[in-house]
Amino acid sequence: MELMRAARLHAIRNMLSVDSIPIPQLGTGDALVGCRAAGICHSDINYRDGISPVAHLPITLGHEISGIVVKSGKDVHGIKQGDRVCAHYVISCGRCEYCTTDRETYCDKYQMIGKDVDGGFAEYVRVPASNLLTIPDSVPFEQAAILGCAVATAYHALRRGRTKAGDTILINGVGGLGLHAVQLASRIFNVEKIIAVDVLDEKLNLAGKYGASALLNSRKVNVADQIERITGGRSVDLSLDFVGRKGTIENAVRWVGKGGRLVVVGISSEEIHLSPYSSIIGKEMEIIGVNDHLKSELAQLIQYVSSGKLDLSNSITQRVALEDVNHGMQILQDNVGNPVRTVVRMEP
Numbered sequence: 001m002e003l004m005r006a007a008r009l010h011a012i013r014n015m016l017s018v019d020s021i022p023i024p025q026l027g028t029g030d031a032l033v034g035c036r037a038a039g040i041c042h043s044d045i046n047y048r049d050g051i052s053p054v055a056h057l058p059i060t061l062g063h064e065i066s067g068i069v070v071k072s073g074k075d076v077h078g079i080k081q082g083d084r085v086c087a088h089y090v091i092s093c094g095r096c097e098y099c100t101t102d103r104e105t106y107c108d109k110y111q112m113i114g115k116d117v118d119g120g121f122a123e124y125v126r127v128p129a130s131n132l133l134t135i136p137d138s139v140p141f142e143q144a145a146i147l148g149c150a151v152a153t154a155y156h157a158l159r160r161g162r163t164k165a166g167d168t169i170l171i172n173g174v175g176g177l178g179l180h181a182v183q184l185a186s187r188i189f190n191v192e193k194i195i196a197v198d199v200l201d202e203k204l205n206l207a208g209k210y211g212a213s214a215l216l217n218s219r220k221v222n223v224a225d226q227i228e229r230i231t232g233g234r235s236v237d238l239s240l241d242f243v244g245r246k247g248t249i250e251n252a253v254r255w256v257g258k259g260g261r262l263v264v265v266g267i268s269s270e271e272i273h274l275s276p277y278s279s280i281i282g283k284e285m286e287i288i289g290v291n292d293h294l295k296s297e298l299a300q301l302i303q304y305v306s307s308g309k310l311d312l313s314n315s316i317t318q319r320v321a322l323e324d325v326n327h328g329m330q331i332l333q334d335n336v337g338n339p340v341r342t343v344v345r346m347e348p
Contacts, residue, residue, distance in 0.1 A: 016061065019058075024125070029075050030128055035066075044062065061121050063089040065087040068085070076129040085134055087127050088148065090295070094130060113125070135302055149293075161263040173266060178196070178203075179203070192213060224255065240263045241263070243266045246273075253279045253285070320345070321345060
């Protein structure tokens with residue numbers, strides 16, 4: 001029996017354990033990917049700590065995955081051994097009403113790689129071949145890995161918010177997802193008025209380099225007053241919350257103007273309290289939830305990166321070996337060195 005190394009969660013709120021386990025056996029529609037890079041997402045911390053439950057224990061975490069196809073099942077077509085690929089982490093049936101209308105995140109048989117089935121913090125990962133997208137040689141494995149969530153979820157959030165060039169948008173929380181949302185809004189959606197809000201000047205300075213036109217440190221300024229000044233009292237057309245805390249969401253509701261939209265992306269176990277009339281009904285605002293992203297969006301992002309329209313060259317700020325995955329998660333949790341994305345590197 002051939003073995004591989006994998007970083008496994010055995011108990012909630014425990015560190016991951018790098019174990020030797022059997023290399024996965026393939027179903028007829030699966031592919032075995034030799035992992036080359038796997039991004040560490042804040043969701044991985046939420047799964048470890050039980051904020052968002054995993055399907056079973058032990059489980060291999062890691063849902064931002066890229067690598068090389070090692071072998072595939074007998075019914076696989078279009079993906080072959082040696083292909084450079086990244087993974088769409090949403091596993092769906094492919095046949096239901098949602099899947100056939102480009103809404104696979106709603107599939108009743110939804111599963112997530114790295115949460116419901118074993119993920120990419122491993123030397124090898126089994127993935128349905130239909131979840132793999134080929135990547136050109138010009139796109140490094142590290143960048144291809146983080147496309148699978150840090151970039152794609154931000155892109156999905158902007159699309160769900162119906163972002164358009166003339167909007168004034170506010171992005172609250174400019175960590176890994178928020179910073180990519182800034183760049184996507186600026187470069188892909190051609191938005192000029194982007195307000196970035198955070199509690200760390202270092203992250204705000206990065207947001208400025210990525211395309212934000214106004215930088216607000218919520219520990220130093222009254223954000224509501226500054227929004228009124230910037231917008232001439234109109235408030236913002238679109239607010240995206242990547243923090244997920246009670247206070248940030250409730251503030252974001254107040255910051256949205258008449259007919260505006262609030263997109264909630266950040267995950268939290270806290271409950272929020274709103275007054276429906278004064279907060280939502282009176283100004284006819286929309287509150288939009290974002291969960292994951294679409295395979296079609298990931299395909300678009302690969303094209304944007306390969307063409308140079310999207311620049312991820314500064315997105316990988318730390319790299320760790322598989323044995324050091326817990327250190328990588330601590331870097332993100334403690335904001336060590338102002339990380340954008342930390343990636344687990346697996347050598348061939």
